[in-house]
Amino acid sequence: MTYQKIAFLADRNDNAQEALKLLEERHPNTPVAEAEVIVALGGDGFMLRTLHRNMNRKIPIYGMNKGTVGFLMNQFRPEDLIQRLERAETTTLHPLRMKALREAGTEQEAIAINEVSLLRQSRQAAKVRIHIDGRVRIDELICDGVMVATAAGSTAYNLSAHGPILPLNAGVLALTPISAFRPRRWRGALLQRAAKVKFEILDYYKRPVSAVADLTEVREVVEVEIEEARDISLRLLFDPEHNLEERILNEQFTP
Amino acid sequence: MTYQKIAFLADRNDNAQEALKLLEERHPNTPVAEAEVIVALGGDGFMLRTLHRNMNRKIPIYGMNKGTVGFLMNQFRPEDLIQRLERAETTTLHPLRMKALREAGTEQEAIAINEVSLLRQSRQAAKVRIHIDGRVRIDELICDGVMVATAAGSTAYNLSAHGPILPLNAGVLALTPISAFRPRRWRGALLQRAAKVKFEILDYYKRPVSAVADLTEVREVVEVEIEEARDISLRLLFDPEHNLEERILNEQFTP
């Protein structure tokens, strides 16, 4: 596909700003509101923020990374951008939607591209009841926390918590505990992408728990619902030789 | 669906034979060649053998287990069989097809419902090159062995080797090493069900390796190809309240 109007967005650090300058010398920088494509310059963290901020625009995002190739990024080169965008392959991601009910009765919604995670806020272990598709699957999980991760996010926090890497097109989500105390050594589960997960925080007054959807933290939650947001489609562009599917697959074979 | 002609097959042990007798008092026992459905009486092992032996018949199989409910079985009750068969839900499984090339140059084909696994035959660690879809993913895996498991088989050998339980409809296979020595602590990978896996045995003269597809063992293999046999459909019947998908999901929440 050919893109004419490109919005360049860069992280604040010198590296990214320098890349921005090099690209602006070659291409006009269109305001995001009028652009057909966003080129994001920075690392995975910046890419994640850019995806979140532009979630409602229907335009694709092409990331470039000056340093090592970021997980969601292409390699930086100032040249040939138009051709690279033309050749690029689109990966469509559906993020997770979290609805978190707080102790105060307020509800907060947030979107997660990587994962929605819970963690205890004090020295008291969290107690969480896990419902899947309306059915209680674990009556009381005693733990530091628990998360639902997407395939795209499976190589991040989920992996640290001993969860499995998920191929992008496998159609599964990972449900992964953090330090499961009871059920003793519970390892988590793979869920179909259509699964609706509800975490019910037990004894939340004595055992406060926070919920995090990527960049959004909600403290003192009492109930957290998570499901794939099929209505939101994030389009990422990748050079064909480094598409995301290949990267995640490759990640599984990295020593 | 209504089945008229039932073939009853039973394992040799007393329990299974007694169940057979109870059912034969109530229903005529049709020869397998003329039957519309097979009712298998025994444990998971007998069910697996029955599935293998009747792979080419296009008829479904309903298992009943006298003891604890087997993984692939329904609970035994002599009554109401016709009604239970009518209400039963069908789960269609595609097994794996293994093509194993032996040192002698002969090729052997076998079908695996659970997994195709490799294991070293002597004290010498196995050295295996892993190709996926024609591409080398691990140049030299030094290990006791390695396997590809289906979702249906993921709760069996694969789980023992620290592999993940796979939901039945997730569309993934598990590639799981046994005692990976190099890459150090490699944990395996999830593959799309369409993946073609080839294990190439390195240094096979000094380091003999055997391959096993469920019940079939091939010794001194030099190359093993594995892919889903989309052309073979195994139909298992389950009482709606205990379908296989639910069981595998449930297995993930078992302490």
Add this chain to the structure above:
Amino acid sequence: MTYQKIAFLADRNDNAQEALKLLEERHPNTPVAEAEVIVALGGDGFMLRTLHRNMNRKIPIYGMNKGTVGFLMNQFRPEDLIQRLERAETTTLHPLRMKALREAGTEQEAIAINEVSLLRQSRQAAKVRIHIDGRVRIDELICDGVMVATAAGSTAYNLSAHGPILPLNAGVLALTPISAFRPRRWRGALLQRAAKVKFEILDYYKRPVSAVADLTEVREVVEVEIEEARDISLRLLFDPEHNLEERILNEQFTP
């Protein structure tokens, strides 16, 4: 050994209070300050609190549990107490001493029988430098947290965080991370009991971390030193047929 003066301490719940009543009918209840032995009535949690409160008294503690046999407890029976105390075997534990330096510059000391653990307080991952015996072993551990556990505590929080169970007399401590993000999948280490561990919290303003020594929580720590308190000896009494060493060993063989 023969004990004459027994102090009975009971948890607040009805079960424990009832047990107390039964024992007080048979034995005089000596004030703790004058007692030769403490008999603690309740569960493991009460035992842990009792051990902490009476750490400076040089007298042994014999726990009795009305429900299931607690890990640190003997089975409850109102009869034969004097004989059981006479026959009991002594297990001597050395707890850990934590010195935690807070952002404000204050230092707090606490004792841990089970473990000293760190956990991030916000959505920001913790960054921790790990020194062992004065030498940096991990320059930057990015994680949810990390802990040092004693053998006695190894079956508790440490086990949930995927740490190993330690035999009581092996002379080792477990250093166990919680969700290690970098080094990727770091599994922790076994340390000699004489090891001096220092956790240095990096970037603590942005990434606040709390430290917990059993029951004592210290928030916003910047440095935490941990070593075995060889000067403190806790003496627990066990019926010979259920001594602690045997229990921990047994725990390793529990499915």
Add this chain to the structure above:
Amino acid sequence: MTYQKIAFLADRNDNAQEALKLLEERHPNTPVAEAEVIVALGGDGFMLRTLHRNMNRKIPIYGMNKGTVGFLMNQFRPEDLIQRLERAETTTLHPLRMKALREAGTEQEAIAINEVSLLRQSRQAAKVRIHIDGRVRIDELICDGVMVATAAGSTAYNLSAHGPILPLNAGVLALTPISAFRPRRWRGALLQRAAKVKFEILDYYKRPVSAVADLTEVREVVEVEIEEARDISLRLLFDPEHNLEERILNEQFTP
């Protein structure tokens, strides 16, 4: 300590033979029978074989490795050998003694510096009863195999089988299963170094199992006893800056 009479032993490959030549130009090569110290030139595998062959001589062994520093080896340098030997620190290892009873009734004894391991020989899973200090700890372990590893060997096969790395002076052995099928997901245990382990092979006619003590394989075993050989002391010499204790400790912090 000062050594006058050095026996140089080298692996067959060119690298090792070249190193031998360089050293023989500088030092007389004493026959092993008359030497005070052995200098072994090669990799870890050669070192292991040299240790086994010279187990009954009471002289220490100093290994040098031309390539990367082997685990049991010092760095190769042709110069300063006498001074390095003088400065070297001695690590004393006690190997394991295996007594394996075969189906035929014969008993075979072998020594293992790293581990004694069992593995199934056919497609039939092994069934093993585990006795520790005369007591049955696992009545029936269904598995691919199981091993007992020393601290020195804990970074080798044991690590591949998901066992823990053991500090050299912790006084523990690792009991580690290979693909434990039942007890489901059993993770193994740490044992005191004085522990006497007996593996009893169940159903050995149908389920043949081989035992390996480092380099010695015994097939069709029916019973295998393992304990530390306190009567054998292997003395390894290490440059103070790279002693074995430090290396094993360091290995635990390697990503």
